[in-house]
Amino acid sequence: MAFGRGGPGPMSEINVTPLVDVMLVLLIIFMVTAPLTQQGVKVELPQTDAPAMKTSTEERLVLTLTKDGRAYLGKTEVPMERLTDMLSANEKLKQDKELYLHADQTLPYGVVVKVMAAAKAGGADNLAMVTDPVSTEAPR
């Protein structure tokens, strides 16, 4: 049914907002650079000149995605197919509303977006993209 134009007709406007925008519209994304003392699973992070992470990663919820498509919550590997389920049930994510994404720079955009959607479903308002500082050779 059309309003105010009299008679039926094709809808002239199509909502083209991609699903991913709907998922992420309330997700605040910020970038931080990993401290050099960063422990955990080794990945090659994208390089940016984002501000450094100030607090220790120990009490942060860090999700690592490696080059070969493995996922780690903290230092423990989790099956990729269970990731959405695990994040959406995670109480720490509900409390902190913050997930630190520590993804290898060569990962496909699609994989990263899928994880971001899972984090959002788990109650994260803030997503931190962990990066390496520009022109710093990885010390490990």
Added chain:
Amino acid sequence: MVRVLALVSMLSSSLAWAQGPIVGDVEGGAFRPFPLAVPVVRGDAATAGAAKTVTQVLRADLEMSGAFQLLDDRSFLDSDGTTPDAMRFADWQNVGAQGVVKAQLSTTGGALSLALYAYEVAAQKTVLDKKLSGAVDDVRGLAHAAADEVFRAFTGEPGPFRSKIAVVKKVQGEKHVFVVDVDGEGARQVTRGGGLNLLPSWSPDGRSLLFTSYRFDNPDLFEQPVDGGLAKPLSRRPGLNTGGKVSPDGTKIAVTLSQDGNSELYLLDRGGGVMKRLTDQWGIDTSPSWSPDGSQLAFVSSRSGHPDIYVMASSGGAAKRLTFKGEYNQTPAFSPRGTHVAFTARDERNAFDIFVVNLTTNELKRITQGQGNNEEPSFSPNGRLLVFTTTRNKSRQLVVANLDGTKQTVLSASMGEHTSPAWGPFIR
């Protein structure tokens, strides 16, 4: 009383978990349930089914207590072991758990054996390391025992989960006293025959039940062993012989008798002989409930013109009125901690609801509202929970609730008409 209050305020203001219980005062104003992870209990090929039951019962008990927030196990990494040296505490920190309970079930010599551990995550501390054993046909009993251990490990108080609830259930036109587990499961009929068997109460040792039966066409008081045996008449005086309650020291029975034409409270000895008449009022005096030290009785009296809750010394004398709101207050239950009296009140919309009055502050708290009729509260032996009846799902079922009503669990196993629940003592 003052000392109890001082202790409570000390606990709630203390942030140092190392001192005192980890979970702290569950009735404090700022209390937030303790986030607890209870991953699936591990078993072997022979115990897989039993391990599943233990997991379910253990989780349900701890959740029902209101002291814990049971975390969603879909988030668990749970790739570590159960023993202290095999724990990966960071994994539990990453799912938001402040405590973890791990258990391994096996069979040894035809009995079940449960290796039970509890950990405090932030301190990486083992707070419980115990082996429990149980018969293979009593898996639920083993799980309730495990819940008691976990409750004690985190709160420093004994858990109520192995204790039983006596309740009246309607069966084929008769009413009988049953004994059920704290989750309403395992119902076992205690009384046989006699038509109407009502108002059960426990002896302090948990071995026998007092109840009122119409088996001789008069509401007479009987006592019967819980594990079977014959019902022994205690008081068959003309008129009412109802609501008998054994004193905490096991030597006396407070009861309502109407042998002199009006309902009055009496003290009987354990054989049923009258020791003393406690009340002498024109109104009805009934439903006595002992204070934990046996020095006081809470009861109902209509001396003001309508039923209200009063407290008097168990040696007799003047009574102090506790309720001044509403026109129909009844079925008082004295808390085993001596701090509260719970009762049923009818409100202005003619709905029955549960209220709790704090005896120190006289503060009145409403436990139920807009959830059907809720009646006949009884305290758990640790004084932290209440069981009462509710009609919120049509049939009259049992509910277990905490003392501020924020956590209420309808016992789904309690199908059919239930009345007069009485929570039994701790199982030693």
